Amino acid sequence: MDTVKMTEAQRKSRRNRNVALGLALAGLVVLFYVMTWAKLGAFHG
Amino acid sequence: MTVLENHDEGLSDNGVRLSEAGARDFFELLKPRVMSLVVFTAFAGLVLAPGALNPMLAAIAILCIAVGAGASGALNMWYDADIDAVMTRTARRPIPAGKVTGEEALAFGIALSCFSVGILGLAVNWLSAGLLAFTIFFYAVIYTMWLKRWTPQNIVIGGAAGAFPPMIGYAAVTGTVSIDSVILFMIIFLWTPAHFWALALFKMRDYGAVGVPMLPNVAGEGPTKVQIVVYAVLTALCSVIPSFRGTASLGYGLFAAVLGILFVWYALKVYRMPEGDEKMVPAKKMFAYSILYLFAIFSALMADHVIRAYGVTGGAF
Incomplete structure (x- = not known):
């Protein structure tokens, strides 16, 4: 099996991208929660 | 298991690209x-x-x-x-x-x-x-x-x-989509050429180098300056329309008129700029003012709307 040895800069930027992606996904969860809450709130009153 | 070396360009020996x-x-x-x-x-x-x-x-x-x-x-x-x-x-x-x-x-x-x-x-x-x-x-x-x-x-x-x-x-x-939203559209639509051509004037060598046919490169400085003035006048006129339609107050109309006159004044300074001017200071000033102008017009429209809607001046919207 071939693996590639990453440089420190590549490892750091990969971590940075992963954190950003994680935050974006968490943001989407919050967004859909707020959206549902606001829409249902509109229906009920 | 083989560990492949990783080079500066982010490409490993087997061509895998590792992003930084x-x-x-x-x-x-x-x-x-x-x-x-x-x-x-x-x-x-x-x-x-x-x-x-x-x-x-x-x-x-x-x-x-x-x-x-x-x-x-x-x-x-x-x-x-x-x-x-x-x-x-x-x-x-x-x-x-x-x-x-x-x-x-x-x-x-x-x-x-x-x-x-x-x-x-x-x-x-x-x-x-x-x-x-x-x-x-x-x-x-x-x-x-x-x-x-x-x-x-x-x-x-x-x-x-x-x-x-x-x-x-x-x-x-x-x-x-209503006439009022089309007027908001038109303000930005008419403002854009005057704003962007001011930038294109002092960046025309850049656009010329890559072959993008920006007006200053194709028609020359003179016709561009004329069109900047024309679009500045049209923008200034369009910006006061909300006041005439009754969707904004007379106060907004006067404010927009003053800003519009200044916009045209800056455009005229660009028009009077000598052909081939190296520094193009009037064009840079026009570009900077155009950004301020758009922010001011939309801020004034919102302030006027909020004041009227919440009856700060006694009126209801």
């Missing part, structure tokens, strides 16, 4: 400065529209419009990477700088376009989502891929993409 791009580089693809103007004008559309939208949904609408605008910026950078690499103003963008590949930018732009349009449609209404989708298409395909490299009127027609956000904000609240 960070979240900031992807954020740069969204053209944050353009996004801030889009957020502001879309917010103005939301505020100026008659009726009300749930504040949470309004915030989601603004977010979607901002992300959609950013997505079109990423698609623009993907397509224009070749000329961006040559121009001093754009050479440090993530793709020409080698931080993000064109394919990554394209995928990023398409994904954000789909998310922004889909979420706006689900959360608010499909007219505003449709307008957002059209805006992204207009900027990425009509302007970037077609007009920009084809006609010196590129910025006149392509400017429509930047003029849509207040109309989208307005449609998010009302679910319709």
Whole structure:
């Protein structure tokens, strides 16, 4: 099996991208929660 | 197991590319400065529209419009990477700088376009989502891929993409397109050529080097200056229309008129600028004032609307 040895800069930027992606996904969860809450709130009153 | 060496260009021995791009580089693809103007004008559309939208949904609408605008910026950078690499103003963008590949930018732009349009449609209404989708298409395909490299009127027609956000904000609240939202569109549409040609005048060598037919390169400085004055006058006239229609007060009308006269005055200073001026100070001042002008006009429209709506001056809207 071939693996590639990453440089420190590549490892750091990969971590940075992963954190950003994680935050974006968490943001989407919050967004859909707020959206549902606001829409249902509109229906009920 | 074989451990392959990794070289400076991010390519390993077997050709696998290892990116050093960070979240900031992807954020740069969204053209944050353009996004801030889009957020502001879309917010103005939301505020100026008659009726009300749930504040949470309004915030989601603004977010979607901002992300959609950013997505079109990423698609623009993907397509224009070749000329961006040559121009001093754009050479440090993530793709020409080698931080993000064109394919990554394209995928990023398409994904954000789909998310922004889909979420706006689900959360608010499909007219505003449709307008957002059209805006992204207009900027990425009509302007970037077609007009920009084809006609010196590129910025006149392509400017429509930047003029849509207040109309989208307005449609998010009302679910319709009305004359008042078209007037907001027209203010930005007419402002864009005067604003951008002022920039093109002092950056014309850049555009000339990459073969983009900007008006100063194709028609020369003289005709460009004339057209800057014409569009400045049209923008100034259009900006006072809300006052005549009764959607804004006389106070706003006077304020917009003064700002408009100043806009035309700056345009006339550009017109009187000697041919071949190296420093082009009047053009730089015109460019700076044009940004301030648009912010001031939309701020004044919103302030006037809020004052009238909440009866600060005793009137009800």
